[in-house]
Amino acid sequence: MIDNTMNPFLIFISACLINNILLIKFLGLCSFFGLSSSIKNSVGMSLAVIFVTIMATVVSWIIFHLVLVPLNLVFLRTATFILTIATLVQIEEMFIKKYLPPLYKAMGIYLPLITTNCAILAVAFLNIDYNLNLLNSIAHGFGVGVGYTLAIILFAGLRERLMTAPIPKALQGYPVAFFLASLMSLAFLGFKGLFGL
Amino acid sequence: MSKSNKPGISAPGTAAFLYGVLKGNPVLVLMIGLCPVLAVSTSIFNAVGMSIAVAFVLIGSNVIISLVRKRTPGEIRIPVFIIIISTFVTIVDYVIRAYSPELYRQLGVFIPLIVVNCIVIGRGEAFAYKNTVKLSFLDGIGTSIGFFIVLFVIGLLRQLFGKGELLGKVIFSKPALIMILPPGGFITIGVLMGILTYYNLKKSKV
Numbered sequence: 408m409i410d411n412t413m414n415p416f417l418i419f420i421s422a423c424l425i426n427n428i429l430l431i432k433f434l435g436l437c438s439f440f441g442l443s444s445s446i447k448n449s450v451g452m453s454l455a456v457i458f459v460t461i462m463a464t465v466v467s468w469i470i471f472h473l474v475l476v477p478l479n480l481v482f483l484r485t486a487t488f489i490l491t492i493a494t495l496v497q498i499e500e501m502f503i504k505k506y507l508p509p510l511y512k513a514m515g516i517y518l519p520l521i522t523t524n525c526a527i528l529a530v531a532f533l534n535i536d537y538n539l540n541l542l543n544s545i546a547h548g549f550g551v552g553v554g555y556t557l558a559i560i561l562f563a564g565l566r567e568r569l570m571t572a573p574i575p576k577a578l579q580g581y582p583v584a585f586f587l588a589s590l591m592s593l594a595f596l597g598f599k600g601l602f603g604l
Numbered sequence: 605m606s607k608s609n610k611p612g613i614s615a616p617g618t619a620a621f622l623y624g625v626l627k628g629n630p631v632l633v634l635m636i637g638l639c640p641v642l643a644v645s646t647s648i649f650n651a652v653g654m655s656i657a658v659a660f661v662l663i664g665s666n667v668i669i670s671l672v673r674k675r676t677p678g679e680i681r682i683p684v685f686i687i688i689i690s691t692f693v694t695i696v697d698y699v700i701r702a703y704s705p706e707l708y709r710q711l712g713v714f715i716p717l718i719v720v721n722c723i724v725i726g727r728g729e730a731f732a733y734k735n736t737v738k739l740s741f742l743d744g745i746g747t748s749i750g751f752f753i754v755l756f757v758i759g760l761l762r763q764l765f766g767k768g769e770l771l772g773k774v775i776f777s778k779p780a781l782i783m784i785l786p787p788g789g790f791i792t793i794g795v796l797m798g799i800l801t802y803y804n805l806k807k808s809k810v
Binding site for chain 1: 636638642683686687690691693694698712713716719721787788798801805
């Protein structure tokens with residue numbers, strides 16, 4: 408479990424490897440299976456996820472601790488977070504399109520998909536459940552983003568290899584992808600205990 | 605289905621109800637809403653709790669979206685859906701926290717995350733925004749049942765093989781722990797999908 412007594416580096420490692428958002432926590436799976444058919448797609452999506460997770464972490468932390476808690480409106484957190492993240496993604500999309508065209512080319516079409524990626528919203532909720540301070544929240548968000556990248560790119564590489572493998576007809580496509588995910592998840596379970604986490 | 609025999613619910617009602625259960629099964633056919641299915645299906649208790657929570661949000665938001673559909677301009681419909689859905693999610697969140705702290709602890713962050721569950725917003729956009737309140741209500745029930753069946757079967761299999769007990773009775777004295785760990789979730793749903801594809805292939809050949 409992640410908490411405030413750990414230093415930011417340990418939180419990063421824990422979020423990235425030991426509690427990998429895709430393979431151990433089962434969050435953001437729609438994009439994991441939907442966008443992992445080629446490495447190129449998964450790289451674009453990963454960039455977008457890292458970028459938005461960090462921004463969403465900062466903004467949701469500020470809104471929760473400086474607006475919702477003082478005003479005693481904690482029950483509005485679900486609605487507030489999802490609307491904030493949706494707005495944030497829109498603003499980011501416009502900003503990147505105008506000022507960073509190469510980056511927009513790499514991750515542009517994936518940005519709108521991020522709004523409904525549960526990994527992002529989950530980070531915002533988990534930061535509050537774990538009661539993390541701002542610095543630790545950012546470390547947590549960054550770790551989740553990097554963990555997402557690691558898992559989806561490895562998975563896409565393996566799936567590209569599977570294209571040419573002789574697989575029984577009934578298992579082609581998604582069923583075999585699930586078996587693959589299961590084996591990767593097993594491998595990530597092996598990180599448990601690293602640095603005593 | 606007994607629903608179709610009631611007066612006032614005609615063929616489109618039955619079709620709306622059955623679509624979500626079979627042909628448009630949200631999990632096995634459309635591949636959406638996977639996260640909660642894999643994450644909370646470690647026992648039957650969790651599976652039933654999650655299904656009820658999703659059913660409440662789905663049916664409620666379908667009905668309200670359908671009620672306001674004529675007053676909602678197309679450009680802002682998604683934010684409107686999100687507000688409606690998150691209202692229902694907040695209700696569910698607080699009700700579970702008050703009445704079943706054990707379930708709340710088990711489901712954790714997956715309760716507020718119903719708000720980004722593709723099934724709920726998907727049915728709102730694809731069905732409730734275009735259809736009457738009655739049909740949307742039936743569609744909500746049908747989709748919820750489809751979701752429940754898949755979640756229940758996976759929960760049953762994982763509890764049976766992972767914990768080795770069913771309804772308090774010990775069935776396997778040495779259960780395969782891996783089934784309640786994350787890899788077991790992926791394997792179970794992969795096997796179920798494989799079986800489903802196998803039968804579909806066989807049926808299309810005959």
